[in-house]
Amino acid sequence: MRRARLAALSLSCLWAAASCSAEITLETCDIRQSDCQRNVFLAVQEVRGGLWDPWLELPPMRVIGTEQYRAELELSRRRAAEGERPYDYLTPALKLLHMIDPDEPPQGATDFSVSFVAAYYDSFLRSVTIIDRGARTDQREDVRTLAHELVHAAQERDIGFATFDDWISSLDSANAVGSLIEGEAMLYENLVDAKQRSLDPETINWKGYHAGWIASTRERILKDASPFRIASSGLRYPLGSRYLVSAYLEGAQLGVRRALAAHPGATSQLMAGRHTEQDRAPDAWSCAYPAPPEAYTRVKDDELGGYSLYAFATRLFPDDEARAWELASAWNGDRFLIYADEGKQLGVLWMLRLRTAEAASSLQRALTDNPLAASIVSERQGERLHLFVASQGLADYAEWRSCKPAP
Helix, strand or coil, rough: EEEEHHHCHHHHHHHHHHHCCCCEEEECCCHHHHHHHHHHHHHHHHHHHHCCCCCCCCCEEEEEEEEHHHHHHHHHHHHHHCCCCCCCCHHHHHHHHCCCCCCCCCCCHHHHHHHCCEEEEECCEEEEEEEEEECCCHHHHHHHHHHHHHHHHHHHHHHHHHHHHHHCCCCHHHHHHHHHHHHHHHHHHHHHHHCCCCHHHHCCCCHHHHHHHHHHHHHHHHHHHCCCHHHHCCEEEEEHHHHHHHHHHHHHHHHHHHHHHCCCCHHHHHHHCCCCCCCCCCCCCCCCCCCCCCCEEEEEECCCCCHHHHHHHHHHCCCCCHHHHHEEEEEEEEEEEEEECCCCCCEEEEEEEECCCCHHHHHHHHCCCCCCCCCCCCEECCCEEEEECCCCCCCCCHHHHEEEEEE
């Protein structure tokens, strides 16, 4: 097998489709330059499958400065604010449950993005944008970032984000699908990085890598006053990566494709990892929905899932993060119902089912012992735990307490 620098790879290899099996080496480079972009693109294609397609083209690439990036972000946010969007009932509901800081200030998302985002993939334009901040400080990390975004472009080409959207039916399934999307990008980003460093992927301590990454993410969630936001976004990367690295080590690229096609529909499966007792879909929901309180309408019906339950549990177990993770991993289904009156006063019912009665009982005891949860009332029936909280009144609303069999 002939080894050659990517930039010097012969045209016969680049254009001879599957008949060429040259292995690529990759060096760090400036991702603002077109030859570097092409090199990283070809490296991504190799680690994802190793097939040379003569018709495969680098997706549209552009390089913009930070001021242009800031202007585009602000324009996008203004357009979103001016458009007609449904009222966001979820955020105030989660504030009632202390999963989002009740005093959370406006998000400085624009400043954060301008400061830290190095590149991104736009699924609408199907293009990759690189943010030019002048002199590059870590070209190896930049190559990793570009490889990550080019995997997203390949996902669009091979599967399509519309297909990913079809897999989503709830907040929990959105987090599960997002974990797979980011997990595949992290897997192949790491394989491209291994190529930069001339490492054999088989020699990488993947278990230690993921254990450290997951632990640090859990620590961030535990310390944050809005754990829901960190859990929903932060857990996708290490848990998705762990899930798909396991598939890769078992079956290489074909194993990854099979794992994506199977696409676990619940974050609890990703929390458990592959081939564990809990790597299975939750049981079918069997409780009937209670009638809304008088003068209230049900405005949201969702399933929050294991990531969200973990965020909630960290508020109940601030000194025992491992217990919070253990109980969240026992998630076996939920329904999250929000009721609102005309003045947008809310009643929130979270009907949880865990895998054991002991887990449900432990969560309920923590609610009783934690002053932060003083406004949350609960009722337990075996492995089922119902939580109710309201922005005002509704003390006489009792329909929420029991699980009545669905018709």
